[in-house]
Amino acid sequence: MNEIVLDRVFETGNFRTRLFGTAETRQSSTFYGYTLTLIAIGLGWLLRGYELIDPKDGLGYWLGIIGGSMMLILILYPLRKRIRALRFLGRTAHWFQIHIVLGVLGPVLVLYHSNFSLGSFNSQVALYCMLAVAVSGVIGKYLYAHIHNGLYGGKASLKDLRDNLAESLENSHGLATLLPRFTSKLEALAAEAQGCSITGKLSMRVSLSWSLRKYAIWISLSRAAHRELQAHAVASPAVARDFDKLKKATSTYIRNFVQLTTRVAQFTLFERLSSLWHVLHMPLFLMMVISALLHVLAVHMY
Ligand code: HEM
Numbered sequence: 086m087n088e089i090v091l092d093r094v095f096e097t098g099n100f101r102t103r104l105f106g107t108a109e110t111r112q113s114s115t116f117y118g119y120t121l122t123l124i125a126i127g128l129g130w131l132l133r134g135y136e137l138i139d140p141k142d143g144l145g146y147w148l149g150i151i152g153g154s155m156m157l158i159l160i161l162y163p164l165r166k167r168i169r170a171l172r173f174l175g176r177t178a179h180w181f182q183i184h185i186v187l188g189v190l191g192p193v194l195v196l197y198h199s200n201f202s203l204g205s206f207n208s209q210v211a212l213y214c215m216l217a218v219a220v221s222g223v224i225g226k227y228l229y230a231h232i233h234n235g236l237y238g239g240k241a242s243l244k245d246l247r248d249n250l251a252e253s254l255e256n257s258h259g260l261a262t263l264l265p266r267f268t269s270k271l272e273a274l275a276a277e278a279q280g281c282s283i284t285g286k287l288s289m290r291v292s293l294s295w296s297l298r299k300y301a302i303w304i305s306l307s308r309a310a311h312r313e314l315q316a317h318a319v320a321s322p323a324v325a326r327d328f329d330k331l332k333k334a335t336s337t338y339i340r341n342f343v344q345l346t347t348r349v350a351q352f353t354l355f356e357r358l359s360s361l362w363h364v365l366h367m368p369l370f371l372m373m374v375i376s377a378l379l380h381v382l383a384v385h386m387y
């Protein structure tokens with residue numbers, strides 16, 4: 086029986102990979118990208134005293150032009166997304182990738198262009214606006230990832246996530262046989278995370294409170310499963326023999342389950358935050374465009 090139980094529980098690993106991608110694909114490029122960016126900024130900051138770069142001249146001037154142009158090109162992403170006539174430019178997902186790379190690289194080159202100094206008032210305004218848009222972009226990406234299937238996938242719907250949760254519970258039949266009390270706890274939590282069964286909505290209050298309770302839920306589920314498994318191990322030599330394997334499989338299932346229920350429960354919260362972010366991001370972006378144009382005009386006029 087234990088083999089069957091384990092097979093079924095381990096199946097959830099594939100399910101998780103299908104839903105979230107592997108940890109490596111999700112995190113490696115982002116992690117290395119941000120690390121390299123921070124190193125580049127740190128290095129430029131440390132070297133600023135040597136005045137190797139002059140914004141008025143040569144490399145420094147060109148870095149301003151190249152960085153500024155990158156920020157112009159990245160606008161093709163929202164344009165491609167909104168304007169059907171621009172379909173010839175290729176997939177939106179690719180443009181989103183380009184948007185993020187240029188959105189980080191462009192500001193870094195402009196920081197080098199300014200040699201990490203603020204200069205005149207118009208330069209300062211352009212710099213602060215640019216930094217605000219780039220930081221806002223990073224925050225937007227974090228919110229975006231919560232309501233999309235992976236960063237470059239389509240928008241997830243609450244219904245899809247709920248279906249995935251139902252599938253996950255079904256895959257846990259092995260656990261249901263072995264740990265019935267623990268499984269009923271899982272089912273109660275899944276029902277809570279799914280919100281109102283009639284309206285299909287989850288209130289902001291529940292969404293928010295789930296975010297705060299996520300780790301407490303994780304710990305309490307792990308404890309409940311461990312206790313029940315230990316009780317079985319005392320009664321059954323077969324369970325006692327496979328205790329470690331079963332414990333590991335149960336922990337894996339709990340981790341996947343908590344991640345999935347959290348995604349379902351937080352969907353409302355992140356959808357709201359994401360629409361709020363869009364409202365704030367656009368004016369910041371427009372301010373950046375205007376201030377950068379004024380900066381370019383000013384530095385050539387005076
Ligand atoms: C968003 C884009 C840009 C930002 C945020 C920005 C920012 C800055 C900053 C902070 C400085 C002051 C550096 C200092 O005085 O030490 C500066 C200087 C300068 N920038 Fe930019 N820049 C941008 C784009 C450009 C572009 C595209 C050009 C050229 C076409 C340009 C040309 C210059 C020049 C000539 C100076 C020297 C001004 C002076 O010393 O009087 N900048 N920039």
Ligand code: HEM
Pocket residue numbers: 156159160163166184185187188189191192215218219220221222223224225226227229363366367370373
């Ligand atoms: C100075 C650099 C940047 C500029 C000028 C810029 C500009 C924009 C603009 C105009 C939009 C469209 C907003 C809308 O549709 O309401 C946008 C969306 C977005 N940007 Fe950026 N961005 C920059 C940097 C970044 C960075 C560094 C990231 C991530 C690391 C990023 C992530 C995003 C995300 C996630 C969206 C929303 C995508 C969507 O809902 O389809 N941006 N950005």
